[in-house]
Amino acid sequence: MTMLAPSIRPTRKRHIMLALVAFATALNYLDRTLMGVAAPSMSRELGLSPAEMGLVFSAFSWSYALAQLPGGVFLDRFGTRLTYALSLVVWSACTVSQGLVRSLWALIAVRLGLGVAEAPCFPANSRVLVAWFPRGERARANSIYSVGMYFGIAFLSPLLFWMAGHWGWRSLFWIVGSVGIAYGFIWHRMYRDPADHPGVNDAELALIREDGGITQAAAPRPFRWDDVGWLLSQRSILGAAIGQFATNSTLVFFLTWFPSYLTTERHMDWLKSGVFAMVPFMAASLGVLSGGQLSDRLVRGGVSLAVARKVPIIAGLMMSMLIVLAIWLPRGATGDMAVIAVMSVAFFGQGMSNLGWTLISEIAPGSLVGLTGGLFNLCTNLAGIVTPIVIGLTVGRTGSFVSGLAYIGAMAALGALSYAFVVNKVERLVRD
Template identity: 45%
Template sequence: MEKQSGLIRKTNVRYAMLALVFVNVMINYLDRSNLSVAAAALSKDLSLSTVQMGLIFSAFGWTYAILQIPGGLIADRIGPRVLYAVCLITWSIATVCQGFARGFVSLFGLRLATGAFEAPSYPINNRIVTSWFPNHERASAIALYVSGQFIGLAFFTPVLVTIQYYAGWKGLFVTTGLVGLIWGLIWYFFYRDPLDHPRVNAEELNYIQKGGGLIEGKKIDKTQPSIWKWINLKQVIGSRNLWGVYIGQFAMNAMLWFFLTWFPTYLVQYRGLNFIKSGYLASIPFLAACAGLLLSGFVSDYLIRQGKSIAMARKTPIIIGLVVSASIVGANYSTSTTAIIFFMALAFFGAGMALISWVFVSILSPKHLIGLTGGVFNFMGNLASIIVPIVIGYLAKDGDFKPALVFIGALGLIGACSYLFLVRNIEPPIILTEEKEPKVLSAS
């Protein structure tokens, strides 16, 4: 063991585990976005109509959102090492199989499968960060792994385009699927929970545990009620604080799914930009969102280290970010491409700041229900993947996109208000037993 000034220096294995999660998130989003790259050639080869392609685009969101709560329950019962490996391998197999789809039914079913197998991923991410990181480092850790989705979308989309150019849409699905299959094996080989990792020392474990990290990982307290009971679901959907977080997450995801679905169409069809040029410009808001996310995470943890209250340190960046996201409306009053991209990037920067909201799952959830709470949280947020694209399509059906941007901006303000007025008292959660006797968890 390393020693410094006669003292044993703690290891920093937690950062290596975070790097593994970061790669998981990048692969996760590559396998969500590969269809958008393949869509034009795929729809032509398989003779798919615009309506059919719309249904195929939505298929991922239906199963992904619906299975968030079951995914959270599973994350509370099965360790991240095994469960994440299974998820990576199964959704990657579904991705490879998309390269052999022969029509609407097979492709639609495979996109449903991809969403289903990816469903536990973010509850697992939250479980890992809660196990490996103390409270005062947790927002930064969340910001770092979530940034993987924006880095993947900003930098790897050109890679996907290049793969399709040389290998066709079938080769695109096969290649991205094989990457996930290989990484699933690497994950299983390298990841361990804190108490099981051979390279972590007692000093790092003490540091994590004293800071509120749940180093026991998947080891559930047998004295606590089973997570499979309805009373536990009632608890995580009956909390006013958690509802404030759920609404805020829906508002943030509304912005995300605008950029994942309608943004390129907005630039080309409603703003008249060249398709190739719009492809490069579309990466700017994703980079801005990544910057907002990282800034928010590090500022939030800095405030904690300065002795500020948890409520102030965690809520302030999120509220500011959601308010800033409403600036997307400014594009309605802009005519130059530069101004339009500026307002889009500013709005997504704000949404990125709000993405540290996962930290509230750790703060407000009963310790034995972190996976379940994360599942409900992600379900509520990902309802935006189903609702928002449909609403935008309806609002813009007459060729005017301005009402759609007002809709997105208004949701940002609603999300900020939910944190201001619903997330009020951040206290240790109460466990409800079957006899309905409240039992307060000791503070970390």
């Protein structure tokens, strides 16, 4: 009698790695959002005008954008484990320092440091996706870690507003920053690439490799400026970068000016602002999960990769355009509820369009994943420089958010057009 050995089931270590990334991403965005929650109290205590607050919000993205290429090169050279651990510890130390500042320029200096330290985060996330997940699971994995961008903020918003009101805005930075420093050491202890992980079995490695995963990191490639030029000459990378600049404009508004919009334009008190602010973030969380599930379902159903990745992004950007409807809604209880509904739809759409990171992970050359992610994030986060300043200047001049909301709607339209007509092939690029 011939005995048939049972097939070996793949381990699920990739899910543990995804959980590590999801918590790190939640901390990353929580650190960015604290400034938006603290802004009303901070601006009063430090005597900052709307234009100066726009400068403070924008300062993070100056250094964040400029550090993308160096961060991507560092990531390709030293790997995900060490890069992410250093990034977590340093950016969290900068977060703690924000609670110590006493002047505008000290605040700007610390925000610049925060931007440099956070720069490798999303290129590293993209590298984890490529390393640990087969193509058929990649969009869902992206949505799970990306939901951390919104989920923590959604459910912590009332607590954060309460803390700012009772313990002062400085306490926000001290508490969250301390958690991040501790987590940096936890990350370094637990994360490994697939080929180096002692608990992953051959069946899981085969599952990843057979569907487009890169389980063995490529040999480090020296930085060359012609690689940057070559990447920018690729139509799909350029189109995705323009589209992601647009979708990030909506995200930056919610991370920076949205709490001030509720308290100044809509005249909500601290508690009401905290409760209402969580609703759009919850909607964005659902948008992220919906976009990922829809995209992977289309892939498994045999739809082309380009259609499967682009359709949820374009649909999401079209929903984000609806933010302009808030311009015409009146003040008062009924108008406030309608505003939150409109903002929730717009932010739900922004969550769906966050799938751009999955798309870029599909086309990045294997030897240039970090550099490609850094370049993509550089273009994306130019929105973090432009959007806070545009809104701050228009609010300072007009005393209203009307022009700012119109700007966000126009950017969403630009993004939909770019993903629809500039991005063409979605396939792994090869760079000699």
